[in-house]
Amino acid sequence: MTAPLPLVARGGAGALAGSLWLPGGAPRALVLMHPGSGPSDRDNDVFFPPIRAALLAAGAAVASYDKRGVGESEGSWLTADIADQADDAAAGLRAARTALAGVPGEGGTGRDVPVVLFGHSQGGWVVLEAAARPDLRDDVAGVATSSGPAVTPGAQERFSTATLLRRAGRSGADAERALAVFDGLMALAERGASFDEARAWSEEPGRRAALDGLAELGAFVPGAPEVWGLATRIVGHDPVHALRSLDAPLLAVFGGDDGVVPVERSVAVLRGTVGAGLLDVAVLAGGDRRLQDADDAFVPGYPDVVVDFVRRVAADA
Numbered sequence: 001m002t003a004p005l006p007l008v009a010r011g012g013a014g015a016l017a018g019s020l021w022l023p024g025g026a027p028r029a030l031v032l033m034h035p036g037s038g039p040s041d042r043d044n045d046v047f048f049p050p051i052r053a054a055l056l057a058a059g060a061a062v063a064s065y066d067k068r069g070v071g072e073s074e075g076s077w078l079t080a081d082i083a084d085q086a087d088d089a090a091a092g093l094r095a096a097r098t099a100l101a102g103v104p105g106e107g108g109t110g111r112d113v114p115v116v117l118f119g120h121s122q123g124g125w126v127v128l129e130a131a132a133r134p135d136l137r138d139d140v141a142g143v144a145t146s147s148g149p150a151v152t153p154g155a156q157e158r159f160s161t162a163t164l165l166r167r168a169g170r171s172g173a174d175a176e177r178a179l180a181v182f183d184g185l186m187a188l189a190e191r192g193a194s195f196d197e198a199r200a201w202s203e204e205p206g207r208r209a210a211l212d213g214l215a216e217l218g219a220f221v222p223g224a225p226e227v228w229g230l231a232t233r234i235v236g237h238d239p240v241h242a243l244r245s246l247d248a249p250l251l252a253v254f255g256g257d258d259g260v261v262p263v264e265r266s267v268a269v270l271r272g273t274v275g276a277g278l279l280d281v282a283v284l285a286g287g288d289r290r291l292q293d294a295d296d297a298f299v300p301g302y303p304d305v306v307v308d309f310v311r312r313v314a315a316d317a
Contacts (some may be wrong), residue, residue, distance in 0.1 A: 002022060004020055004021045004022075005017075005019065005020040006019060007019055007024070007092070007095050007096060007099060008095065009065060009091040009092045009094065009095035010095075011068065011073075011074075011075065011091045011092075012075075012084050012087045012088060012091075013068050013074060013075025013076070013079060013084075014068075014073075014074030015068075015073065015074045016065045016066065016073045016088055016091065016310075017066050017070070017071060017072030017073045018063060018064055018065030018066065018095070019042055020063045020090060021052060021056055021061065021062045021063070021066065022056075022061050023057070023059045026059075026103075026104055027059065027060060027061035027100065027103065028058075028113060028311075029073045029114050029141075029310050029311075030060065030061045030062075030063065030115050030116070030299070031055050031060050031061070031062045031063070031115075031116045031117075031118050031310060032062075032064070032089065032092060032093050032106050032117050032118065032228075033048055033051075033062060033063070033064040033083070033118045033120075033123075033145075034064070034065075034089050034127050035064070035067060035120060036120045036121030036122045036123050037121060037122040037254065038077070039067065039070045039077050040066075040067050040070065040077075041066045041067070041071045042065050042258070043213075047120065048316055050118075050298070051118075051306065052064075052117075054304070054306075054307050055306070055310060057307075058310065059314075060116075060157040060310050060314070061096075061100060061103075061113070063086070063092060063093075064092075064097075065092045067085070067088075078226045078227065079199050079230070080183060080235070081234050082122075082125045082126055082129055082234060083129060083132040083228065084220065085126040085298070086129035086133065086266060087118065089126055090130055090133065090136055091126060093117075093130075093136070097115075097139075101298065108216075109240065113314070113317075114141035114142070114313055114317035115139055115140050115141055115142075116140075116141060116142040116143065116144060117130060117131055117142075117143045117144070118143075118145075118146065119143075119145050119146070120145075120147060120148070121147050121148065121260075122153075123145075123146075123148070123260075124145035124148015124149065124239075125149070125153070125237060125239050127143055127144075127145065127148075127272070127311050128143060128145065128239050128242040128243060128246065129239070129242050131143045131242070131246060131248060132241070132245035132246055137245075140248050141249075141313045141314075141317045142249045142250070142251070142309065142310070143246065143248055143249070143250045144243060144250075144252075144253070144306050144310070145250070145251070145252050145253065146253050146291065147253070147254060147255060147260070147290070147291070148261075149261045150165070150240075150243065150265075150266035150267075150269035151239075151241075151265055151266060152236055152237055152267060153234050153235045153236075153237055154186045154189065154190055154239040155262065155265075156260070156261060156262065157219075158182065158183065158186060159260075159261070159262040159265075160260045161178075161179065161214060161217075161220070161263075162175075162179060162220070163259035163260070164214070164218055164259075165214075166308060167259065168217055169293050171301050177206075177210065178214060180212050180221070181206070181207050181210040181211060182210075182214055182219065182221075183192050183214035184201070184207075184220070185198070185201075185211065188214060188306075189228070189232045189235045189236075190232075190235050192232045192235045195228040195229065196261050217278075224261075240273055243269070243270065243274050244273055244274075244275075246275065247275065247278070247310075248273060248278070249280065249309075249313060249316075250270075250274055250278055250279050251281075251305070251306065252281050252282070253271055253281075253282045253286025253291065253306065254255055254266065254281075254282070254283045254284070254306055255284055255286070255288055255289060255290070255292075255299065256283050256284060256285045256286060256289055257285075257286055257288055258287065258289045258290070259287060260289045267281055267283070276290060280309065282301065282305045284299045284300070284302055285299065285300075287299040287302065291303075
């Protein structure tokens with residue numbers, strides 16, 4: 001495999017550093033991969049490289065970027081909500097298109113190949129938001145989400161917290177009390193409460209112990225002003241508007257054993273929202289949020305289902 005080409009995009013908070021990987025022959029498609037939550041880089045730690053390798057083997061060019069403030073990118077990921085990240089994805093796509101302009105393609109240059117946006121986890125909300133924008137709608141031939149919830153981040157975190165409690169063996173009144181406190185915290189974030197207000201609320205009798213216990217289990221309990229500030233701008237994001245606006249084919253892939261994303265509810269929202277003939281849902285048995293099994297290997301069918309989708313989109317474009 002040849003070395004990737006360096007990319008620099010002008011995002012909303014400065015320069016975004018990324019890479020463009022080219023297949024062995026003329027590219028048949030361009031896949032822009034957007035990572036999940038937190039300080040994720042262009043590889044989404046170790047998750048993207050094997051998916052990227054499969055896409056390259058199928059003849060697709062692949063681009064991805066370090067999020068704001070990660071790796072070589074400027075800014076801070078703590079300032080970027082879903083809409084901001086969609087801006088960055090759009091900027092990244094423009095930079096990748098420009099880089100492909102000098103690459104020979106089938107019937108023209110690589111700049112002319114169809115585009116598929118791929119987003120994992122939080123990145124699923126991002127690529128849906130980007131694809132629904134008027135300035136990108138004519139440039140996006142397909143969208144693929146990997147464990148991308150079709151509910152708000154607040155609803156997703158409530159589901160994830162309930163899963164953590166259940167798997168920890170907590171049930172009945174004890175679990176209900178903990179979930180009630182977590183619901184209260186999410187409600188504060190959804191209405192944009194300040195960090196000081198949320199901290200004062202959290203210190204009320206019975207709440208601090210419940211939140212500390214949830215944090216120990218791995219629940220999302222923001223403990224710093226910057227993280228709380230980001231939470232207030234993200235938790236209420238509803239992907240339904242973007243889903244209704246989408247006019248490109250959508251592949252939504254989920255793991256059947258995902259305890260973080262409410263798969264059944266997400267599938268119901270997708271089937272009730274996405275335009276007729278555009279939706280393809282794949283729920284892969286045994287897969288967790290990373291579509292992996294207990295041995296951290298991809299479950300059967302992944303990433304093949306993504307590669308097949310990109311091939312179909314490229315063939316139909």
